[in-house]
Amino acid sequence: MSDAPPQGREVWIEKYRPGSLSEVAGHETIVQRLENYIEQNDLPHLLFAGPAGVGKTTCAVAIAKEIYGEHWRENFLELNASDERGIDVVRDRIKSFARSSFGGYDYRVIFLDEADALTSDAQSALRRTMEQFSHNTRFILSCNYSSKIIDPIQSRCTVFRFSPLADDAIAGQIRQIADAEGIEITKAGIDALVYAAGGDMRKAINDLQAAGVVGETVDEETVYDIASTARPEEIEEMVQLALAGDFMAARSILETLLTEEGIAGDDIIDQLHRSVWEYGLGEREAVQLMDRIGETDYRLTLGANERVQLEALLAGLALDE
Structure with missing residues (x-):
C-alpha cells in the first residue's frame, strides 16, 4: 500500500478532474481543436453536446484555467440551467456578469450547464444576450440533446459532439487512480467497472471509490455489488x-x-x-x-x-x- 491519504476524505471525481485540456482522456480530436482556439486567442461561442460523464464540464473548466491561469474563477461564471431555468436568470445573473468590469483579458467566459433545460423564453433571451455582449463575453453551453437548443443559438456556436468514452480511456484512468490511491484492483475488476460505467467516466470513478473502501482488493464481485449493475x-x-x-x-x-x-x-x-x-x-x-x-x-x-x-x-x- 502507498502513503496515500485515507480514502473518503475527498470526492475523487473532483480530486482527479483534469486541470488542462491535454489531460482530458478519450477526446483527442476535440481537445486539439479547442487548444487551437486558445493558442490563436480566438475562442468562439461553444456548444458541447453528449451524454453525462464524458468530459463536457471538464473541458469547459480546463478552457478557463488555460486562458486565465490562477485568475480563472473571477473570469468564469458557471450556472446550471436545470436549477435555474427561467428567463430571469438570463436577464439578471448572466447580464450582470457580462456587464461587470474586468481587466487584462479580451473576454470572460460564461458556462451554462444543462442548457437544454432552459425554457424557450429563456433561450430566446440568451440568444439576445449573446448578441449584445459578444464583444467581451464567450458562452459555453453544455447539453445532453442539442436538438433541444433553439436553432438561433446553435447557429451562433461551434458545436462539439461528445460520444461515450471508449473502454480503453476509462480503463486507463481507473488504473491511474487506483495506483495513486494505493488500491489493488484485478483485471476483472477493471473490466467490471468499465462495463458498469457504459462510457461514463464519472460513474466509473465513483464506483471505484466506493469499491475501494469495501475491501483490500477491488475485484469483479465487489464492483457488481456496489454498482447496482447485473452481470x-x-x-x-x-x-x-x-x-x-x-x-x-x-x-x-x-x-x-x-x-x-x-x-x-x-x-x-x-x-x-x-x-x-x-x-x-x-x-x-x-x-x-x-x-x-x-x-x-x-x-x-x-x-x-x-x-x-x-x-x-x-x-x-x-x-x-
Missing part, C-alpha cells in the same frame, strides 16, 4: 431463455435481479440495449429484441410498472420463438 452473463442468459421459449426460467432470473440484487428496471433496459449485439443473435432475433426494448423503455418513461413491463418483454420474446 452481463445474467442478462444474456435471461434473454437466451426467453428467446428459447422458456418464459418461467427467464422470469426467475428477472425476479432475482429486481428483488435480490435490487437493480432498477431502467438499468436492466439500459444493459439490454447496450448488449444486444454482443449476444450472437441472428438478425431476426436481434430485431425482435430491439423492438421489445424500445416499446418497454417508452412505457417505463410514461410511468408504467417496471416489473409488469419487463415480464411482458420476456413473454413477448418467448411467444415470438
